[in-house]
Amino acid sequence: MPEIIKINVTRPYEVTIGSGLLDSCGEAISSVHAPCSAAIVSDDKVAGLYLERAMDSVKKAGFRPFPIVFPHGESSKNLSVMSGVLEEMAEGGLTRADIAIALGGGVTGDMAGFAASVYQRGIPFVQIPTTLLAAVDSSVGGKTAVDLAAGKNLAGVFAQPLSxxxxxxxxxxxxxxxxxxxxxxxxxxxxxxxxDLFSRFSKLDRTELPSLVARCVRIKGCFVERDEYDLGDRRFLNLGHTMGHSIEKLSGYTFPHGHAVGIGMVMMARAGERLGLTESGTAAEIAEALSGNGLPVSAPYSPEELYRAALGDKKRMGGNISLVIPERIGSCFIKSVPVSELYEFARLGKEQ
Ligand SMILES: NC(=O)c1ccc[n+]([C@@H]2O[C@H](COP(=O)([O-])OP(=O)(O)OC[C@H]3O[C@@H](n4cnc5c(N)ncnc54)[C@H](O)[C@@H]3O)[C@@H](O)[C@H]2O)c1
Ligand SMILES: [Zn+2]
Structure with missing residues (x-):
């Protein structure tokens, strides 16, 4: 049985998680929207694998789908590819009575969500995440964006999906x-x-994935419900992201985001332990869970490099920065520190 999680934001919606749902996605969409035209937005890789099945199911449910496919990868998440997506929506005759469907990973979800929310001042859209990251993170919460030359995710809107x-x-x-x-x-x-969720990921049994993804979505949903527009508690979701962003940046974005965030978590826990803020052994536990899943636990950058890279990111925020620090596995707190103290966290977070 699929798991259904309700996200209680201004306009509530459901996240349905299970194995084998793609072939009945049309039926699921028909429970939230009457049959209409549907632009299925996807990247070329995902389209090659799953577009036909999604189209068939959506057609069977009475919709009139047409595909909009762009080249895969982060380098497509920009205004120029976006403009092509919008033009294709118009050429396909999409109206305000119609919908868009994002079929793909986080790049597709961000692009399709943004395109849908500005096309004719906003049409509804459905997310069908196809990466684990999109499933547990980007498809839920209503953040959509494209990258600008000045940085990632700098142009976007808040727009929650229909489902x-x-x-x-x-x-x-x-x-x-x-x-x-x-x-x-x-x-x-x-x-x-x-x-408990942490320990299940430490020894991952893939048959448990639907219920594990559901638990992640429930947690993300709680933070989103408490802070729909990212003005407060959603900051907790940035655990590992300050150092993570520095690592991504220093690697010229060749270091994948999640890999960098994992290292960032280990660093915050290790620094926390050395400052007496974190239960001892926490950093080692996180490192073990990551390496058990083929993820790295350290990056070849000095504390100075990490600090300088983070500084570039935080310049506009003035004096203080909120750091998410693990107290132990399963509990974190936010500590606001002067930006200059980041250096100390980078130093103490490194293996010595
Ligand atoms: N909106 C948010 O709240 C939010 C949150 C986190 C991340 N993001 C964004 O998400 C993006 C990263 O997402 P991602 O890691 O899913 O990247 P992605 O969408 O680029 O997918 C990664 C790669 O996997 C391929 N792929 C996708 N599904 C597949 C499948 N089932 N089988 C085989 N290949 C498949 C894609 O073609 C791509 O090459 C970033 O742009 C990031 O900014 C957004
Ligand atoms: Zn992230």
């Missing part, structure tokens, strides 16, 4: 590195609030 349909079977075709990236963000939810 999210997650078929965990499609993860079988993911590159191991892409799957591991999603695992790092999943392990993050365990560190944040759920020690």
């Amino acid at each position: 999210v349909i997650c078929d965990t079977n499609v993860f079988e075709t993911l590159d191991p590195e892409v799957f591991a990236d999603g695992l790092a963000e999943s392990i993050k939810y365990g560190v944040l609030t759920d020690a």
